[in-house]
Amino acid sequence: MLQIQQLSKTYADGTQALRQLTLTADRGLFGLLGPNGVGKSSLLRTIATLQSADSGTLLFDGIDVQQEPERLRRQLGYLPQEFGVYPHLSCQALLEHIAVLKGLHQATARREQIAQLLALTNLSAVAGKTVAQFSGGMRQRFGIAQALLGDPKLLILDEPSAGLDPQERAQLHNVLCEISRDRLVLLSSHIVDDIEQLCPNVAILLQGQIVLQGDTQDLITPLTGQIWQAYGASVAVPPQAQLLQRSYQRGIPLLRVFAPQSPGPDFQPVAATLQDRYFLALAQAHALAQMERAL
Numbered sequence: 001m002l003q004i005q006q007l008s009k010t011y012a013d014g015t016q017a018l019r020q021l022t023l024t025a026d027r028g029l030f031g032l033l034g035p036n037g038v039g040k041s042s043l044l045r046t047i048a049t050l051q052s053a054d055s056g057t058l059l060f061d062g063i064d065v066q067q068e069p070e071r072l073r074r075q076l077g078y079l080p081q082e083f084g085v086y087p088h089l090s091c092q093a094l095l096e097h098i099a100v101l102k103g104l105h106q107a108t109a110r111r112e113q114i115a116q117l118l119a120l121t122n123l124s125a126v127a128g129k130t131v132a133q134f135s136g137g138m139r140q141r142f143g144i145a146q147a148l149l150g151d152p153k154l155l156i157l158d159e160p161s162a163g164l165d166p167q168e169r170a171q172l173h174n175v176l177c178e179i180s181r182d183r184l185v186l187l188s189s190h191i192v193d194d195i196e197q198l199c200p201n202v203a204i205l206l207q208g209q210i211v212l213q214g215d216t217q218d219l220i221t222p223l224t225g226q227i228w229q230a231y232g233a234s235v236a237v238p239p240q241a242q243l244l245q246r247s248y249q250r251g252i253p254l255l256r257v258f259a260p261q262s263p264g265p266d267f268q269p270v271a272a273t274l275q276d277r278y279f280l281a282l283a284q285a286h287a288l289a290q291m292e293r294a295l
């Protein structure tokens with residue numbers, strides 16, 4: 001289990017990336033959701049022992065991550081948002097190289113593990129190609145294969161589906177579900193659909209703090225019967241409703257709002273989604289910040 005208490009991090013230029021952040025995550029896929037720049041990567045890099053926090057505690061399965069980073073690293077797989085590869089090495093050779101760096105010295109066991117991971121990530125047929133020649137989806141699956149070397153109990157994936165086409169995303173999702181059975185997979189994204197499809201548990205991060213955390217379905221259910229949609233450019237947001245999203249459907253303007261009762265005859269009730277919960281959290285945080293500024 002990952003237990004984070006009151007974690008804070010301020011960069012040298014004064015940017016406060018994490019503000020007394022508290023979070024608990026157990027086994028399975030855990031989604032970390034938040035807009036750009038709220039501190040997701042800062043949190044993941046800190047958990048991955050790539051940077052230190054200024055204060056707070058960070059425990060994983062009884063390991064004090066800040067006191068014993070080496071012990072944590074033996075249990076850790078990490079896929080950063082962007083990762084470089086040696087351009088001239090094949091996928092197979094690169095995995096061999098990383099496996100040795102991770103301490104997998106026994107050649108037969110190492111080869112077996114690499115073969116299993118190549119099969120799991122659907123890369124066996126292209127293992128002889130250089131990773132530089134891979135498509136975006138293949139690269140991400142390679143990134144997951146390298147992170148899984150050594151069978152880590154904690155896997156950290158920073159925006160793993162960014163830039164993938166729908167087919168590659170679906171393939172990646174299959175791999176993620178497959179590998180999350182007996183470990184904690186901490187996954188960051190600003191693609192709400194990805195988190196809703198994959199993660200039974202989620203946390204929403206805003207301005208360096210967790211503003212909402214829980215079972216994904218339990219966060220959505222209380223919104224049942226309170227999400228409404230209206231089509232048309234002339235429809236206004238009624239005062240008793242909270243605007244969640246203005247968008248388009250096949251070119252027609254679409255308004256999506258939160259309201260305990262029907263906001264008016266133009267609005268139809270629709271099923272609530274994680275995106276609604278997320279936008280509501282953003283709107284509430286924005287309103288709170290405005291109130292604080294006004295005081």
Ligand SMILES: Nc1ncnc2c1ncn2[C@@H]1O[C@H](COP(=O)(O)OP(=O)(O)OP(=O)(O)O)[C@@H](O)[C@H]1O
Pocket residue numbers: 011012013015016017034035036037038039040041042043081190
């Ligand atoms: N090394 C650094 N030095 C100074 N500021 C930094 C550094 N790394 C990140 N920041 C700042 O800290 C804040 C949080 O950044 P971070 O990358 O953790 O956010 P994020 O939620 O992962 O964003 P994104 O989704 O865009 O990757 C931002 O204001 C960012 O500009």
